[in-house]
């Protein structure tokens with residue numbers, strides 16, 4: 173078996189930007205040459221041509237790490253290193269990642285595979301890799317200080333174990349986790365079943381999304397690592413909308429979406445237009461008797477979920493985290509609520525002190541989606557993304573499921589905007605509007621009032637201190 177050659181070939185397959193120079197120079201006794209990805213584009217699924225066959229996943233705005241077979245062992249090489257990640261066009265961050273990107277490449281293996289992973293540390297401090305959710309020998313669990321010494325800068329450690337159970341997993345450091353995860357060191361791991369599994373469906377499309385979050389001040393490039401909860405950049409695979417690729421499927425495709433959460437909060441993942449079933453959790457496939465249909469499923473911190481559905485409704489369907497602050501980008505945080513505030517006088521008074529003061533948010537925040545406001549360099553407006561009918565008003569953890577009947581099988585090419593059949597779109601009512609009857613009667617409470625209220629009372633509530641950085 174000529175695994176070195178196929179390794180090289182796959183490196184090429186995984187996208188033009190992958191560099192695997194020098195792979196052939198190394199003998200199988202040496203380290204596999206690390207494969208590096210310089211592009212944030214979604215790479216096509218990496219179809220295996222050595223080892224057991226399986227149906228590969230698609231990592232949105234990500235890629236799968238090629239391997240080499242070495243006497244029956246699948247060998248991977250991860251390099252932990254500083255990377256520049258494009259979070260969306262025009263918005264870059266200095267993160268820590270693996271093999272050129274954050275998150276690191278998805279690792280795909282098959283149940284029963286013997287796996288050997290070389291981990292080289294090019295960070296300025298010790299690291300380790302914990303294989304989140306796996307059954308493995310204690311000494312391979314990657315907890316610095318507890319199961320192994322930390323991997324010092326410049327050193328390479330070897331992890332080796334059998335991928336015992338099929339499912340969706342993650343990998344991340346277990347060394348100065350607060351810093352290293354806030355900087356983007358993480359990745360997904362998929363173990364495919366080795367034979368037909370009664371609880372694991374064969375699907376036409378299998379998507380992978382890692383939920384991560386950063387706190388990056390508008391105009392800067394490096395995440396703040398001390399942040400505990402107040403992150404301002406909510407990402408899928410270290411991308412924000414409109415930088416997240418759509419999930420493109422053919423009508424009637426069976427679709428699986430795998431989600432892992434390494435942020436510091438939970439994310440209710442919500443799909444429009446379809447019901448899905450959670451078919452797998454951290455612990456593996458869910459028994460059939462324990463499954464129920466949903467349109468939103470919560471993914472808590474440190475959890476993995478996989479859910480499935482048949483894409484039988486054509487259209488461009490929103491798919492997003494349902495926490496509305498998580499579908500906004502950096503500029504949307506730390507802005508006071510201004511709804512109902514008469515800016516006329518306030519604005520004038522403030523502009524005397526602050527010449528560039530800008531009135532905003534009086535009628536809500538939608539106006540900000542279109543705002544022609546000078547942004548600091550290297551950031552993105554809080555809610556962006558134009559659809560066929562104007563601004564989508566979304567950022568962060570948002571994308572679309574694009575279902576088309578004429579999408580070629582296996583093609584992930586963006587088909588453009590859905591053309592709604594005539595008569596199937598919400599429309600403006602142009603007829604007369606009747607005044608709705610309103611009741612002005614005092615309600616019946618269990619305790620009567622001494623003196624009836626003769627005019628409406630308005631209450632102004634001012635919260636102590638606004639929430640800003």
Ligand SMILES: [Cu+2]
Pocket residue numbers: 406438439440493494495498569
């Ligand atoms: Cu969320």
